[in-house]
Amino acid sequence: MMTGGNYTTIDDSQKVSGSVPSVPDPAHTTVKFAESNLQTFPPSATQGKISGGSNPPRDADDTFSGPGNGTSTDEPHSGGWLHKFTVGAYKPFFDVDTSDVVDRLKESLFPFRGTFTEKTADKPDLYGPFWICTTLIFVAASIGTFVTYVAHKWKKQEWNYDINLVTWSAGVFYGYVTIIPLALYVVLKYFSAPSGLVQLFCLYGYSLFIFIPVLCLSVVPVEIFRWVIAGVAGFMSATFVALNLKAHINSAGERSILIIASIFLLQLGLAVVLKLYLFTVTV
Secondary structure, three states: OOOEEEEEEEOOOOOOOOOOOOOOOOOOOOOOOOOOOHHOOOOOOOOOOOOOOOOOOOOOHHHHHHOOOOOOOOOEEEEEHHHHHHHHHHHHHOOOOHHHHHHHHHHHHHOOOOHHHHOOOOOOOOOOHHHHHHHHHHHHHHHHHHHHHHHHHHOOOOOOOHHHHHHHHHHHHHHHHHHHHHHHHHHHOOOOOOOHHHHHHHHHHHHHHOHHHHHHHHHOOOOHHHHHHHHHHHHHHHHHHHHHHHHHHHHHHHHHHHHHHHHHHHHHHHHHHHHHHHOOOOO
């Protein structure tokens, strides 16, 4: 060992006692971290009770429509058959544009075309039939009341309002467009020529549109004129229904002619009933 100045030099050839031996490196330890879904967004796998975390929530109206994308068709519909008795079940049949209703009203005034069922096959509606029947009830009650009032005043007789005219009209129109399509639906299904029930409601509802202007013309106090307009309206309405159902009913075989004739006569019978009870004013 050599000492010079303030520094001390150690000779490499000398063995220094008490030196600390070198410590070997410990074995290399690998630390592994568990994979976490927090590293990715959205998570690659669904956990817990909430499914489809990356999808937007379903709208409440989807319950009344067909199964959408990402939804399972195996899930039972809430309510089961009780769903048919809810307002939402019939909501799609009232979702119709004004232009569509106007076109269908025009179609009912040209009965010999026979294309109404083709044009409404994809989207039959109940909006038009409902308001047609409601308008018929209002027009029948108001015009009948007005005509009887004028007739009584003309003869200087006492006049009393007849509420039975409203209830009778409601029973006839609402009952006809409900019972007759239901009965026809059962008959067609029995003869292996089933038709959509809503389609039948739609067809029969629009077939009554022709009676609205006829009711307005019934104020003319000429009996023969009332019979003529009632007959023309009944013939047009019956032809409209029969021709639109003819192509479909032909699949029922030999009984198709009998079914079509019955449909035609029922519409004519409705016109006769309306003439006797709504187009006739007695004082």
